[in-house]
Amino acid sequence: MEASSPSIMVEEWNGSSSTKLSKTATIAASPSLSIQRSSSCFHHVWRRILEAFVPEGFPSSVTPDYVPFQVWDSLQGLSTYIRTMLSTQALLSAIGVGEKSATVIGATFQWFLRDLTGMLGGILFTFYQGSNLDSNAKMWRLVADLMNDLGMLMDLISPLFPSAFVFVVCLGSLSRSFTGVASGATRAALTQHFALQNNAADISAKEGSQETLATMFGMALGMLLARITMGHAFAIWCSFLSLTMFHMYANYKAVQCLALNSLNPQRGSIILQHFMKTGQVLSPQQVSKMEHILPIWASSWSSKTSKSIHLRVRLGVRVSSLNHLELNDLLRAAGSHYKKAKYLLVESKGIINVIMHKDSTATDVLQSFVHAHVMATLTDTKSSVHTESQSWMDKQYEVFLQKLKLSGWKAERLLSPSIRWKANWTAGPSDEKLD
Numbered sequence: 001m002e003a004s005s006p007s008i009m010v011e012e013w014n015g016s017s018s019t020k021l022s023k024t025a026t027i028a029a030s031p032s033l034s035i036q037r038s039s040s041c042f043h044h045v046w047r048r049i050l051e052a053f054v055p056e057g058f059p060s061s062v063t064p065d066y067v068p069f070q071v072w073d074s075l076q077g078l079s080t081y082i083r084t085m086l087s088t089q090a091l092l093s094a095i096g097v098g099e100k101s102a103t104v105i106g107a108t109f110q111w112f113l114r115d116l117t118g119m120l121g122g123i124l125f126t127f128y129q130g131s132n133l134d135s136n137a138k139m140w141r142l143v144a145d146l147m148n149d150l151g152m153l154m155d156l157i158s159p160l161f162p163s164a165f166v167f168v169v170c171l172g173s174l175s176r177s178f179t180g181v182a183s184g185a186t187r188a189a190l191t192q193h194f195a196l197q198n199n200a201a202d203i204s205a206k207e208g209s210q211e212t213l214a215t216m217f218g219m220a221l222g223m224l225l226a227r228i229t230m231g232h233a234f235a236i237w238c239s240f241l242s243l244t245m246f247h248m249y250a251n252y253k254a255v256q257c258l259a260l261n262s263l264n265p266q267r268g269s270i271i272l273q274h275f276m277k278t279g280q281v282l283s284p285q286q287v288s289k290m291e292h293i294l295p296i297w298a299s300s301w302s303s304k305t306s307k308s309i310h311l312r313v314r315l316g317v318r319v320s321s322l323n324h325l326e327l328n329d330l331l332r333a334a335g336s337h338y339k340k341a342k343y344l345l346v347e348s349k350g351i352i353n354v355i356m357h358k359d360s361t362a363t364d365v366l367q368s369f370v371h372a373h374v375m376a377t378l379t380d381t382k383s384s385v386h387t388e389s390q391s392w393m394d395k396q397y398e399v400f401l402q403k404l405k406l407s408g409w410k411a412e413r414l415l416s417p418s419i420r421w422k423a424n425w426t427a428g429p430s431d432e433k434l435d
Contacts, residue, residue, distance in 0.1 A: 053209050061197045065259050069190075070207070072254035074214045076145065079247040080152075081218025085226045086240050087155035091169065110166055117170040121177035131418035133185040135264045138255045138293040141190075144182035145251045149244050151176035156240060193260055252293075259288040261408050264415040265369065266291050269310035271404070272373050275396075281403040313372040315365065316419030317353040322346065330355065333386065334425045343368035344425070345375055347385055352376045358422040362413035369414050370397060 010027040027033070055061050133140050154172025158165055191200050191207070229235040260267070261284040270287050274280065282290075322330060330346050338344050342357040342364040352372040356365065375389040404411040 053206055053213070055199055055203045055206050057197060057199070061199055062194045062203065063196060063259070065257050066194045066203075068257040069254050070210060072250045072257070074210055076247050076250035076254060077211055077214040078218045078221075079243045079250065080145075080148065081215050082222040082225060083152055083240055083243050083247070085219065085222025086229070086236055087152040089226050089230075090157075090159050090236075091155040093159055110169070113166055114169045114173045118173035118177040118180075121174040122181050125178045125181050130181070130185070133182060134189055135415045135417050136266070137186040137189045137260070138258060138291075139295055140182045141186045141255050142251055142293060143295055144179045144186065145247065147175045147182070148179040149247060151179065152240075153244075156236075190258070193258075193262070255293050256288075259284040262410050262415050263366070263404075263413070265310040265313065265315075266308075268366075268369060268414060269308070269373060271409075272370060272400075273309065273377070275400055275403070276374070276377060281400070281407045281409070283407050284409065309373055309376050312350055312376045313352050313354065313369060315354045315369065315372075315416050316356055316421050317346075318421040319355055319423050322353065326353070336386075341367075341371075343371070344423075345372055345386070345389075347375060347379060350376070350379055352379075356419055356422045358424045360422065365416060365419065366411070366414040367393075367397065369416070370400070 008028075012027070059067070129140075151172040151174075154168050154175065158168045158172070161168055187204075187207075191204050194200075194203050225239055229239060263271075267287050270290050271282055274282050319327075319330070326346050326348050330344055333344055333346065342360040344355040345368070346353040346355070352375050354368050354372050356368065360368075371389060371393050374392050375385050378385045378388050378392075401411050
């Protein structure tokens with residue numbers, strides 16, 4: 001008598017992440033082959049559509065601030081494309097589309113000047129600010145969208161100034177060129193922040209799909225709005241200004257919800273001030289609620305009411321820019337307090353000048369900033385700031401770094417504006433030399 005074969009059951013699961021799997025079918029071989037579907041066709045199709053817009057493994061593959069940022073970012077993008085239809089309509093009208101007196105060569109030349117100005121503006125902006133965008137991604141993200149608003153405003157008012165049309169549209173194109181550079185660079189930095197599983201490329205691709213969807217809806221609504229408001233200047237301006245206000249608000253909310261775990265001078269200052277008072281390190285979420293995200297000129301009043309000690313620290317100061325008294329202080333410091341360090345600190349009227357060694361690394365830059373910040377804090381209460389700050393560094397710096405890492409911060413480097421000026425020095429028993 002033959003033994004009966006054991007009953008075997010195979011389950012089919014679908015999903016890109018172990019935490020997001022769902023059973024789709026069960027296959028059994030006893031007593032006869034049978035297939036039982038566990039999910040509806042609609043559910044399967046919906047999952048496939050969703051995969052075109054969210055990263056693989058979502059939500060565990062991205063940071064918690066990804067969803068609120070993308071929601072606000074999509075809303076501001078929607079308002080941008082609606083306004084683009086209004087500004088483009090005004091621009092084409094000013095160029096002469098639809099008028100018998102307009103010439104093709106004239107319109108082409110005006111469009112060429114507009115694009116050329118934008119290209120040159122993008123290159124110049126990259127030259128002057130390209131290496132500084134990482135250090136303050138939140139602020140530059142806001143500035144980029146503000147410049148985009150200004151560019152569209154120039155397009156909208158261009159028909160009002162026919163004699164200065166080329167100048168106005170070139171000014172708008174120049175403004176938008178800053179947007180392209182700053183927005184693209186900060187988007188790359190934010191994508192790296194969101195990626196928890198080395199999936200930056202996937203996040204970037206899905207962000208492109210989300211933006212395309214927002215673009216299509218925005219263009220459709222924009223065409224409808226342009227059709228309704230055609231010939232009604234008051235309605236056009238009311239719509240444009242209302243959408244611009246919403247765009248600025250949505251951008252502010254999007255940037256505000258970001259909890260970046262990289263260190264820049266402002267975040268480092270907030271963390272260090274709290275650590276010196278309590279011995280504890282704030283989390284990225286706590287710091288994100290405390291940092292200023294508006295440009296310096298827009299938050300000057302609030303900065304005056306808070307302790308912005310990081311503004312008193314100047315990294316990468318040029319040695320030849322120091323006066324005679326500061327140079328003497330620098331020479332004494334090189335031979336006494338900073339024999340083993342890859343940086344020198346010089347205090348002058350509450351400002352801490354940091355001179356980096358030509359062989360300094362990213363770790364040295366972070367250490368120099370912390371040391372300078374401690375010295376700046378002590379200038380108000382201590383007389384021997386070099387000795388007191390060095391004592392604090394010897395006792396607390398390593399502890400501070402360890403607590404930074406435990407709190408989720410990237411403590412390998414400081415995202416600071418590029419340091420172009422460095423120095424070399426040697427200190428011996430009989431002579432001191434500074435290059």
